[in-house]
Amino acid sequence: MAKNRPVPPADWNGRPRVNAPPPSATPPAQEPAEPKDRPARLTVGVVGAGRVGPALAASLQLAGHRPVAVSGVSDASRRRAATLLPDVPVVPPAEVLARAELVLLTVPDDALPGLVEGLAETGVVRPGQLLVHTSGRYGTGVLDPARRAGALPLALHPAMTFTGTSVDVQRLAGCSFGVTAPEELRLAAEALVIEMGGEPEWIEEEARPLYHAALALGANHLVTLVAQSMELLRSAGVGAPDRMLGPLLGAALDNALRSGDAALTGPVARGDAGTVAAHVSVLREHAPATVAGYLAMARTTADRALAHGLLKPELAEDLLVVLADGSSAADGESSR
Structure with missing residues (x-):
């Protein structure tokens, strides 16, 4: 759960409020304010009702902020908005900015620069308006056209997979x-994240692409690997591959998060070249589309196991030969 940090006594520009008590002062005893009665409540708009935007706006609503407008083009996006933000009108993006003090730009990464430039050029960005994008790839630089128009730029990327x-x-x-x-704006950014129940992790502007690549490598590729594994188990006759994999993958993930490479197990880490050769052979026969991925991950696993002293060098030699032969065979088949 998120740590209970107090929201800093600052306005949404990050400046201390004039009437804020000094940090050492003991505030008078009073009943906790209801979300709607807390200070600095904002009207919230969402541009791009994909899976992320409505969820963040709904979370901000629980903290007392007020969603007032959302934009969405597809039927799916409109359904998401209706489900998570009932009674919030669906309007064009320019109208979202006209109504909201805090605007969430939750569009695909490649669409974000053009959207920001277009909004700035049309003059709908207002001075003092909080403009927040949720792209993992970009920092605040992508919001520079809006910043020149007076907007307050924030990059808040939730490290979470969304269902809509x-x-x-x-x-x-x-x-x-x-x-x-x-x-x-650091205080404002931290306050918004905490209000959504999250934990802020500060990422430097130039580190954003590396940060996002790390998350994609772990989360997105995991889905592909698990889906392939379930397909292979079904082909092997397993009736409930999800039930079989759940405890195994849960334990593997927990071990990896706790111990890193020391958690490596299996035939590659042990140097069982014969077993790996059998895997490659059966995959080539029954699921040829999985061979390239299996070989790539096996080579990476072997390299890491060697580097951390888990794989004995004398066993690694035969294993690497198997992987090289398998890769050559796969390349030969793909060129036909």
């Missing part, structure tokens, strides 16, 4: 956010 349903709001509790913000 209400479960996403619950998953934000304790979720890390990759945050990039100008120094004067």
Whole structure:
């Protein structure tokens, strides 16, 4: 769960409020304010009702902010907006910016620069308006056209996979956010993330692509690997591959997060070249599309196991020969 940090006594520009008590002062005892009664509540708009935007806006609504507008083109995006943000009108992007003090730009990465430039050129960006994008790839530099128009830029990327349903709001509790913000807006960025139940993790502007590549490598490729594994288990006659894999993969993930490379097990880490050769052979026969991925991951696993002293050099030689032969055979088949 997120740590209970107090929201800093600052306005949304990150400046201390004039009437804020000094940090050492003891505030008078009072009943906790309801979300709607807390200070600095913002009207919230969403440009791009994909899987992320409505969930973040719904989470901010729980913290007392008020969603007032959302834009979405496809039927799916409109359904998501209706489910997570009922009674919030669906309007064009320019109208979202006209109505909202805090605007979430939740569009695909490749569409973000053009969207920001277009909004800035049409003059709909207002001075003092908080403009937040959720791209993992970009920092705040992509928001420069809007910043020149007076917007306050934040990059808040939730390190979470989204389904487009209400479960996403619950998953934000304790979720890390990759945050990039100008120094004067760091307090505002931290406050927003904490209000959504998340944990801010500060990422430098130039480190954003590396940060995002790391998350994609772990989360996106994991889905591909698990889906392939389930397909192979079904082909092998397993009736409930999800039930078989769940405890195994859960334990593997837990071990990896705790111990890193020391958690490596299996035929590659042991140097069982014969077993790996049998795997390659049966995969080539029954699921040739999986061979290239298996070989690539096996080579990477072997390299890491060697580097960490888990794979004995004398066993690695035969294993690497098998992997090289398998790769050559796969290349030969793909060139036919």
